[in-house]
Amino acid sequence: MGTDALEDIGPVDIVVIGYPPGAPLKGEAAAIIVDLVDRGIIRVLDALVITKDPDGTFSGIDVSNMSAEQAGDFAVFEGATSGLIGDADLAVAADAMEPGSVAAIIVYENRWAAPFAAAVRRAGGEMLAYERVPVADLVAALDALDAS
Numbered sequence: 001m002g003t004d005a006l007e008d009i010g011p012v013d014i015v016v017i018g019y020p021p022g023a024p025l026k027g028e029a030a031a032i033i034v035d036l037v038d039r040g041i042i043r044v045l046d047a048l049v050i051t052k053d054p055d056g057t058f059s060g061i062d063v064s065n066m067s068a069e070q071a072g073d074f075a076v077f078e079g080a081t082s083g084l085i086g087d088a089d090l091a092v093a094a095d096a097m098e099p100g101s102v103a104a105i106i107v108y109e110n111r112w113a114a115p116f117a118a119a120v121r122r123a124g125g126e127m128l129a130y131e132r133v134p135v136a137d138l139v140a141a142l143d144a145l146d147a148s
Helices: 028-038 068-077 087-096 111-122 135-147
Strands: 012-019 042-052 058-062 102-110
Touching: 012 087, 028 042, 028 068, 042 068, 042 087, 042 111, 058 087, 087 102, 102 111
Parallel strands: none
Antiparallel strands: 012 102, 042 058, 042 102
């Protein structure tokens, strides 16, 4: 991909979504991601499932190696691999997981922000910092504002 093609790329995020042992995986979240893709809001670049065994060992499972029942709506991302998720990423995700749990690692481009990001780059700008505000922090700040 040349630098001209990079001009039109939006910010890319990685998210790790963990499910504790025995949590019912209903596929509702996967269906919402599929909807976001269908509407052009995001583009999934990588999708991987990671499991952590009771003994602490972990492994990444490509969606294409999962049964239809295991993958659910997530199966639509079979073959979504850009090479951005490496062994170090799996290890970091596994460290955050409890034994016996499963997690989904998704790397996605924020397509909705691509025109803005491209305009910033064309003007010579660059992103200097990026951070997500945790929902709990937002709720606390709004509660504090309401209390004052």
